[in-house]
Amino acid sequence: MLRTCTWESAEELARQRQMGIPARAATAPAGRGGAGRVAEAGVKVVIGSREAQRAGQVVSELVTTWPNLPGAIEGADNAGAAAADVVVVATPWDSAITTVRALREPLAGKVVVSMANALHKEGREMLALVPPRGSVAAAVQAALPQSLVSAAFHHLPASEMENLGSGLEADVLVCSDHAEASAATLELVGRIKGLRALDAGSLNQAAAIEAFTAVCITLNIRHKAHSTLRLAGI
């Protein structure tokens, strides 16, 4: 069975909450929601953190909130989580590279899914920052030359992801330079209730996909909505 791990950095989450960064703008809740959604699809999930104990706390919260998930969720340190078959990097964008660089060896040959967006809140809108390589996913791929990096899950509203009863329906765009990574990621996304996975081409597309998250969040701020992306006609 496909195993998925997400890195959930509890410290980062606490830091962001202290700084007043709204939960919906943080990667951490999106990762937590993603872990719950994947477990709901019957997939075993390992949540990683720099300290296994902190990952365990997040697992306890998840299991308390959703006691009857078909897939098991367990906590581990990042190295433990990196042992999964498919690894989703769900740290905040500015710690993604530091996190994966330390795990270059265990991640070699594996499918690694980047879901972070480089964003900055300014007034009533979210702005897309341009990472030096164009996208966070490209930087993850450069940091992990032996891994099969894909990008996915960018436009999902964290609040809807965290609420399994939200009736979330959204399209998820998947891109990668590796056919195997695209296929595995499309399969993983397709298993999650309410999500439709669409192949969006090579990892070059990650720059525009990530940046567009800023537009989606700005629309939500302006229209007081929790919108989801849909591509009609496909």
Added chain:
Amino acid sequence: MLRTCTWESAEELARQRQMGIPARAATAPAGRGGAGRVAEAGVKVVIGSREAQRAGQVVSELVTTWPNLPGAIEGADNAGAAAADVVVVATPWDSAITTVRALREPLAGKVVVSMANALHKEGREMLALVPPRGSVAAAVQAALPQSLVSAAFHHLPASEMENLGSGLEADVLVCSDHAEASAATLELVGRIKGLRALDAGSLNQAAAIEAFTAVCITLNIRHKAHSTLRLAGI
């Protein structure tokens, strides 16, 4: 009544056709379709070109195709088109700045809508190019410091736009640094059948909005579709 003009460069269109650039990737058909859709909404449209005669040819084609449009369509040179209340720049992206720079004076104080996307086809996908100022719209605003520039119409598939009977339903993202330009553009888009106009914030958002067009076209290539963007939940 709101008047709208679009620049339709017949030479550019011919050049692109010669180069084998598919019609759906060219800005010109999108502009022509846009002119028809705006006229369908009862708005008077002036189509501009470097030579008025060429604009007249495009008008003849439009009127032959759609003989009963409520709004009048006429042809003019670019200076004539620039006399409209709202001016839509529908040239290919790499001639937008040259075109508007020559019209800085007549466009002063006016709402100017940028709809171009800097794109490059490579294999089975469309790639977003990053203009020096981040977006074509930002470059148009910089070239027209006295104008009220907005960005809109980026993700609409040209083929669907050109076919008034296509049942097109799509969301159009509008952004600008000028509240007046946002309001006028939102109103114009909202008048067009099948389109919903959404305020996407400041002109900063144009970079991500334009770049995302590459993703939409790549999805269409990969999935053999004519997809349209929808934001569910707004």
